[in-house]
Amino acid sequence: xxxxxxxxxxxxxxxxxxxxxxxxxxxxxxxxxxxxxxxxxxxxxxxxxxxxxxxxxxxxxxxxxxxxxxxxxxxxxxxxxxxxxxxxxxxxxxxxxxxxxxxxxxxxxxxxxxxxxxxxxxxxxxxxxxxxxxxxxxxxxxxxxxxxxxxxxxxxxxxxxxxxxxxxxxxxxxxxxxxxx
Amino acid sequence: xxxxxxxxxxxxxxxxxxxxxxxxxxxxxxxxxxxxxxxxxxxxxxxxxxxxxxxxxxxxxxxxxxxxxxxxxxxxxxxxxxxxxxxxxxxxxxxxxxxxxxxxxxxxxxxxxxxxxxxxxxxxxxxxxxxxxxxxxxxxxxxxxxxxxxxxxxxxxxxxxxxxxxxxxxxxxxxxxxxxxxxxxxxxxxxxxxxxxxxxxx
Numbered sequence: 001x002x003x004x005x006x007x008x009x010x011x012x013x014x015x016x017x018x019x020x021x022x023x024x025x026x027x028x029x030x031x032x033x034x035x036x037x038x039x040x041x042x043x044x045x046x047x048x049x050x051x052x053x054x055x056x057x058x059x060x061x062x063x064x065x066x067x068x069x070x071x072x073x074x075x076x077x078x079x080x081x082x083x084x085x086x087x088x089x090x091x092x093x094x095x096x097x098x099x100x101x102x103x104x105x106x107x108x109x110x111x112x113x114x115x116x117x118x119x120x121x122x123x124x125x126x127x128x129x130x131x132x133x134x135x136x137x138x139x140x141x142x143x144x145x146x147x148x149x150x151x152x153x154x155x156x157x158x159x160x161x162x163x164x165x166x167x168x169x170x171x172x173x174x175x176x177x178x179x180x181x
Numbered sequence: 182x183x184x185x186x187x188x189x190x191x192x193x194x195x196x197x198x199x200x201x202x203x204x205x206x207x208x209x210x211x212x213x214x215x216x217x218x219x220x221x222x223x224x225x226x227x228x229x230x231x232x233x234x235x236x237x238x239x240x241x242x243x244x245x246x247x248x249x250x251x252x253x254x255x256x257x258x259x260x261x262x263x264x265x266x267x268x269x270x271x272x273x274x275x276x277x278x279x280x281x282x283x284x285x286x287x288x289x290x291x292x293x294x295x296x297x298x299x300x301x302x303x304x305x306x307x308x309x310x311x312x313x314x315x316x317x318x319x320x321x322x323x324x325x326x327x328x329x330x331x332x333x334x335x336x337x338x339x340x341x342x343x344x345x346x347x348x349x350x351x352x353x354x355x356x357x358x359x360x361x362x363x364x365x366x367x368x369x370x371x372x373x374x375x376x377x378x379x380x381x382x383x
Contacts, residue, residue, distance in 0.1 A: 020346060040311060041360070074356040081353035084308030092346040094210075095353060125199070126192075139202065153197055158344045162198035164205060 010051060011070040016096040016109040017080055019062045022141065022159025023089045027057040030064065033086050034093075038079045050076060055102075063096070063110050073098055090157045116141065123168040130161065130168075138165050182369055184351035185376035187215040187227060188252060188274060188301065188339035194218040194229070196343040206345035214348070215380070217252055225249045225380055229274060235263045242269045250379045252301075255284060265289050268296040271379045272337055275303045276325075283321035283328075290332035297382075299337040299375050300325055304357065305347060308340075322361055336371045337379070 003009075019025055031054045038047045050072040057064030068076050080093040096112075099105035116134040123130055123142070128149070130142040141160035144150055149161065190196035191203055198206075200216055204224060207214040215225030227250040230241040238253065245251055250271035253264035256278035264273045273293065276284030285293075285300060293300055302325070306318040329336045338358065342348050349357075351372065358368045 040315070075360060077353055078356035078360045081349050081357055082307055084305075084347075090344060090346045092348070095350070139205065149192075149197070152195070156197060156343055158197050158346065160197075161192065162202040162206075162345050164199060164201040167199045167201055 012051075012067050012100070013070045013073050014055070014065050014067050014099050014102055014105045015073065015076060015080075016063065016065045016099070016105050018094045018096055018113075019064075019086070019091055020094055021062075021086070021089055021091040023086075023091075024059060024062065025086055025091075026059055027054070027064070029086055030054070030057055033083055034066070034079065037083050038076070041079055041082060042075060046075075052076065061111060061115055065102070065105055065110070085157065088157055089159060125161070125163055125167055125169075130163070132168075133160055135165075139163075140165055140168065182351055182355065182373055184212040184338075184349070184354050184372050185215070185380075186212055186339050186342065186348065187217070187225065187250060187272065187337070187376050187379065188229070188303070189214050189216050189342040189348070190229070191216050191218055193220055198343075198345050200224075203342070203345055203348070206348055210348055210350040212348065212351055214342075215249065215376075219245055219248065221247070227252055227271070229254055232260055232263065234259060235266070238263050238267060238270070242267065250382070254278075255301075256280065258284070261285070261289055262292070265292040265296060265298045265300075268298070270296075270298050271382065272299045272301050272339075274301045274339075275306065275341070276300060277306070277318070277321040281317065283324040285325050285328055287328075287332070290328045290334055293334035294332045297335070299335040299379065300329070302326075302336055302338045302358075302371065303341045304338065304349060304354065305341040307357070308347070319361065326361075326363065326367070335375045335378075336367070337375045338371045339376075 051069045054066045083093045097109035116136045118134050119132050121132040129145040132142045134141045140163045191200040217227045217229040219228035228245045228248045229252040231254040232238045252272045252274045255261045255273045255276040261276045261284050264270050340347050
């Protein structure tokens with residue numbers, strides 16, 4: 001088919017995003033959630049104006065980008081912000097940035113943050129034993145041994161406790177104070 | 182515009198993250214947060230109280246007098262009424278919790294305006310729901326917005342975060358509010374100016 005004149009072509013914007021969660025997701029699950037969220041919140045008629053297409057998603061870094069019409073960037077950001085769960089797990093789809101070309105999007109926003117590394121250690125937080133599962137810089141994700149905290153994680157549909165390295169102590173009762181900071 | 186989120190919980194109340202971890206993510210998202218654990222931190226510190234009635238509220242307000250702000254866990258009509266009738270209360274949180282209606286009537290609206298109690302728009306009612314439940318949540322937010330325009334009480338936006346995954350950046354919150362129907366002026370007031378006013382009050 002013959003191409004349209006540049007002035008008639010749609011102006012595109014690329015939005016980079018990262019899925020933050022205790023789980024690792026594939027492209028299919030993320031695409032399904034974004035599309036269902038867009039259709040659910042704005043409806044079929046408005047969503048058809050977005051020209052939304054999820055271009056790429058990297059399973060290792062949990063980062064990806066989508067393309068949309070330049071007039072609907074705000075609405076897409078709202079949709080990404082409204083995603084609270086994928087399946088039965090709490091997630092945050094963080095918008096990393098918006099760009100006019102894929103090249104500059106990759107240069108400016110993608111692969112800028114280190115990913116969580118798996119660990120297997122034990123520590124204490126406010127005198128309670130926790131199992132450190134993964135860490136990234138100063139951030140530590142841990143599983144509690146305490147039944148009450150395990151129940152809370154289950155109820156909130158979050159996989160790990162979010163701690164910082166400073167919060168942890170080597171011995172029981174040497175761990176972070178109640179004031180935490 | 183910077184989002185000031187005064188309703189967050191750490192592991193010391195009902196959340197799953199340490200206060201330091203919440204503050205780390207808030208800094209990353211370029212927002213300011215206040216933590217409602219009833220414990221004093223280096224950041225704005227408040228408390229969310231669950232009350233049965235007016236007497237109970239009085240007792241709890243006295244107990245947490247030294248906190249920066251007091252949030253009342255709303256939902257029941259009697260609780261909503263008691264909360265907006267006390268000027269020491271800063272925020273009435275999720276007045277529509279567990280209800281079909283918005284939890285705000287003309288009496289509550291008038292009292293909230295009179296006593297300078299802000300009514301919360303809790304974004305978790307949108308992020309944790311879908312389809313029918315979200316339609317009701319949106320309807321309630323729009324109704325409270327309409328009442329705020331008529332009676333002049335303040336609306337405050339917060340995430341009610343119990344984990345760092347619940348926090349949202351300023352521009353995402355702004356876009357969500359725009360999609361709901363807030364004007365530019367109302368967005369600025371509810372995201373930044375009303376929370377700052379609540380902190381100045383103390």
